[in-house]
Amino acid sequence: MAFWLLLPAAVAVFGVVLYPILRTLFISFFHVDSALATDTPFVGLENYGTAVTDPGFWAAMGRTLYFTVVSTAIELVIGLGLAGLLNAKLRARWLFRAIVVIPWALPTIVNAAMWKGVFNAQYGSLNGVLTTLGITDHYVAWLGDPFLALNMVILADAWKTIPLVAFFLLAGLTTIPGELYEAAKVDRASWPRIFRSVVLPMLVPSISIVLVLRTVEAFKVFDIVYAMTRGGPANGTQTIAFYAYIKAFSDQDFGVGSALSFLIVLAILAITTLYLRLLRRSEMSLL
Amino acid sequence: MTHHSRSRARFARLAAASAAGALLLTGCSVTGATDSGADGDGTGTVNVLLMKQASYSEEDQQKIADAFEKANPDIDVKITSVAYEALHDKITTAAPAGTYDVVLVDVIWPAEFADKGIIADITDRIPDSWSDEMLGGALETAHYKDAYWGVPWVVSSKLFYYNAAQVEAVGASADDLETWDGVLDVARKIKAEQGVEHPLAWSWSQAEALICDYAQLLGAFGGEFVDADGKLIINDEAGVDALTWMKTTIDEGLTNPGSTTFLEDDVLKTMSAGQASFTLNWESSLRDLNDESKSSIAGDAAVLQTPAGPDGARPSVNGNMALAITKNSKNQDAAWKFIEFASSQDIQDEFVTSSMPDWKSSYEDPAVLATNPEVLEVAGKAFDDGILRPTVPAYNAVSQVIQVELQNALLGSKTPQQALDDAVAEGNKLLKK
Numbered sequence: 001m002a003f004w005l006l007l008p009a010a011v012a013v014f015g016v017v018l019y020p021i022l023r024t025l026f027i028s029f030f031h032v033d034s035a036l037a038t039d040t041p042f043v044g045l046e047n048y049g050t051a052v053t054d055p056g057f058w059a060a061m062g063r064t065l066y067f068t069v070v071s072t073a074i075e076l077v078i079g080l081g082l083a084g085l086l087n088a089k090l091r092a093r094w095l096f097r098a099i100v101v102i103p104w105a106l107p108t109i110v111n112a113a114m115w116k117g118v119f120n121a122q123y124g125s126l127n128g129v130l131t132t133l134g135i136t137d138h139y140v141a142w143l144g145d146p147f148l149a150l151n152m153v154i155l156a157d158a159w160k161t162i163p164l165v166a167f168f169l170l171a172g173l174t175t176i177p178g179e180l181y182e183a184a185k186v187d188r189a190s191w192p193r194i195f196r197s198v199v200l201p202m203l204v205p206s207i208s209i210v211l212v213l214r215t216v217e218a219f220k221v222f223d224i225v226y227a228m229t230r231g232g233p234a235n236g237t238q239t240i241a242f243y244a245y246i247k248a249f250s251d252q253d254f255g256v257g258s259a260l261s262f263l264i265v266l267a268i269l270a271i272t273t274l275y276l277r278l279l280r281r282s283e284m285s286l287l
Numbered sequence: 288m289t290h291h292s293r294s295r296a297r298f299a300r301l302a303a304a305s306a307a308g309a310l311l312l313t314g315c316s317v318t319g320a321t322d323s324g325a326d327g328d329g330t331g332t333v334n335v336l337l338m339k340q341a342s343y344s345e346e347d348q349q350k351i352a353d354a355f356e357k358a359n360p361d362i363d364v365k366i367t368s369v370a371y372e373a374l375h376d377k378i379t380t381a382a383p384a385g386t387y388d389v390v391l392v393d394v395i396w397p398a399e400f401a402d403k404g405i406i407a408d409i410t411d412r413i414p415d416s417w418s419d420e421m422l423g424g425a426l427e428t429a430h431y432k433d434a435y436w437g438v439p440w441v442v443s444s445k446l447f448y449y450n451a452a453q454v455e456a457v458g459a460s461a462d463d464l465e466t467w468d469g470v471l472d473v474a475r476k477i478k479a480e481q482g483v484e485h486p487l488a489w490s491w492s493q494a495e496a497l498i499c500d501y502a503q504l505l506g507a508f509g510g511e512f513v514d515a516d517g518k519l520i521i522n523d524e525a526g527v528d529a530l531t532w533m534k535t536t537i538d539e540g541l542t543n544p545g546s547t548t549f550l551e552d553d554v555l556k557t558m559s560a561g562q563a564s565f566t567l568n569w570e571s572s573l574r575d576l577n578d579e580s581k582s583s584i585a586g587d588a589a590v591l592q593t594p595a596g597p598d599g600a601r602p603s604v605n606g607n608m609a610l611a612i613t614k615n616s617k618n619q620d621a622a623w624k625f626i627e628f629a630s631s632q633d634i635q636d637e638f639v640t641s642s643m644p645d646w647k648s649s650y651e652d653p654a655v656l657a658t659n660p661e662v663l664e665v666a667g668k669a670f671d672d673g674i675l676r677p678t679v680p681a682y683n684a685v686s687q688v689i690q691v692e693l694q695n696a697l698l699g700s701k702t703p704q705q706a707l708d709d710a711v712a713e714g715n716k717l718l719k720k
Binding site for chain 2: 027032033034035036037038040120121122123138139141143144145146230231232233234235246249250251252254
């Protein structure tokens with residue numbers, strides 16, 4: 001009986017998740033240059049070799065690491081501050097919490113299209129606001145310089161994700177017992193000291209979850225790059241997932257594209273294992 | 288065994304079995320591709336993939352589909368329109384599923400799609416009379432390896448648009464705009480006197496649009512993309528001169544620095560807002576620039592052939608597009624009927640403000656000329672003198688390499704010579720594969 005009840009879930013997991021993954025791994029050992037190719041010689045690890053010796057691969061990896069570190073850092077810091085604010089005892093607290101969710105509720109493509117319009121060199125609202133306030137005297141092409149464009153994409157992604165981080169941390173904050181704050185106040189501890197000694201240690205489980213989740217997601221970032229800059233300018237926003245997409249679907253080199261997908265999986269596994277090891281040492285760790 | 292390790296062992300066996308089963312299934316064929324194309328019986332649904340933005344607008348496309356359905360009641364036409372930048376990838380990802388029966392292909396893709404078995408060889412379907420009745424350059428759009436892979440539907444190249452009101456206000460006329468040097472002189476006057484901060488706007492984003500603009504300037508300086516052996520030669524003097532010219536116009540403040548983020552639609556919007564006086568764009572732009580509901584300079588826009596370079600050369604980039612039948616379509620006869628209808632002279636003459644016709648006699652028909660006289664006159668001259676991008680299967684990858692290097696030069700990270708040398712080195716490697 002249990003077998004039959006589990007069957008739909010098993011079919012879903014194996015069919016939608018396992019089969020494509022195994023199939024992609026299979027394809028990565030062949031030379032496939034078209035979606036309809038019939039002549040596909042076995043090449044072993046050659047696709048992996050091609051992927052790893054391509055300078056474009058390492059450039060994309062570097063950009064992705066920068067994107068991951070910076071966007072996760074921004075989201076954690078601002079998310080923590082926002083969580084603290086949302087934890088305050090205000091009358092209309094429910095209203096603020098509802099408003100804060102809105103960026104997270106936006107579909108990623110809508111978010112990307114919106115920020116692309118805001119950053120537009122000719123008629124974007126960021127340029128309009130900055131020149132009206134007198135902060136700059138001419139319009140800037142925010143998505144025109146490779147490094148600046150990468151940072152603008154980080155900004156757009158962070159804006160959307162900060163509410164999620166804030167809510168995770170808010171959930172963690174609400175579990176901190178009030179007695180700890182009262183005990184700290186009795187000892188006449190200052191707010192920074194309370195934050196460092198009471199709040200942060202109690203929040204480590206939530207922070208570690210957020211860190212792992214956000215790192216993995218930031219590493220895989222694709223849709224916001226596709227919708228905002230398509231990897232440009234001069235490949236400045238070409239993250240590793242976008243690079244793999246170009247190789248697989250645009251250049252139609254499916255063998256190398258599949259190999260790249262697995263290299264990305266390995267990289268994410270490495271980072272996640274690193275996190276789990278580091279966080280295991282903390283006494284309040286969840287893992 | 289404890290309960291835990293027993294269920295863990297069972298799970299492991301189940302996982303291994305399904306993994307083996309999955310691998311076995313994949314063992315049938317790496318790509319799982321089958322030759323499932325069929326002619327069909329000339330009825331049913333025809334799924335068409337077209338492009339939005341330039342040439343035929345989405346309203347035009349729907350009108351053509353409606354007219355076709357009226358003439359062929361047993362065929363149903365469903366049109367999907369995507370942005371040009373998404374068109375290539377959509378065709379390749381939809382190919383295995385056979386989602387579309389008719390796809391719009393750019394002149395640079397038949398080599399790639401024919402070699403990869405994505406579009407069907409339709410040489411046998413094309414009537415012999417077409418080689419006389421159609422413009423010479425048009426039928427060659429989808430000609431590769433002695434076969435025809437598509438029917439030309441969008442005959443197009445980039446024309447030179449200028450704001451006649453601003454040009455006249457500084458005392459210049461259309462004659463001053465025959466050469467690029469002349470254009471820059473008038474641009475400097477407009478910048479100084481008319482308060483247009485950046486009179487030139489281009490589509491120099493990291494996309495095929497950049498290659499189209501570069502192609503016209505490369506041709507103006509007397510250069511070509513490849514030599515007789517098919518090797519890239521854009522790092523020769525002509526290629527470097529063209530790229531240096533482009534960078535100089537940015538440094539001098541004549542070209543809008545946002546151009547490196549613009550596509551043709553942004554260029555159109557910039558000119559429609561009166562913030563650019565000179566642009567290169569496709570034929571349908573005149574219709575939009577003079578449309579009061581879309582443009583603030585309606586009535587002031589005029590069109591010329593692309594200006595000439597120092598030696599008088601002025602070829603326009605060949606930006607034609609063709610309708611092709613996908614190899615895996617199960618309804619190829621019905622698809623062919625739609626293609627024949629959409630490219631027929633009557634339909635094309637009706638939409639002349641959106642796209643130039645394939646047919647030679649249309650350019651002499653007074654009724655057709657009356658609907659879009661300025662563009663037809665200029666386009667007729669432009670089509671005689673074209674510059675082709677390399678028609679090789681690896682074009683997509685080569686184009687991306689060139690796009691990145693051109694942007695590196697335009698953004699100042701590399702000198703034009705260095706950028707083009709790197710582009711040629713990397714591009715020739717890809718062409719050799």
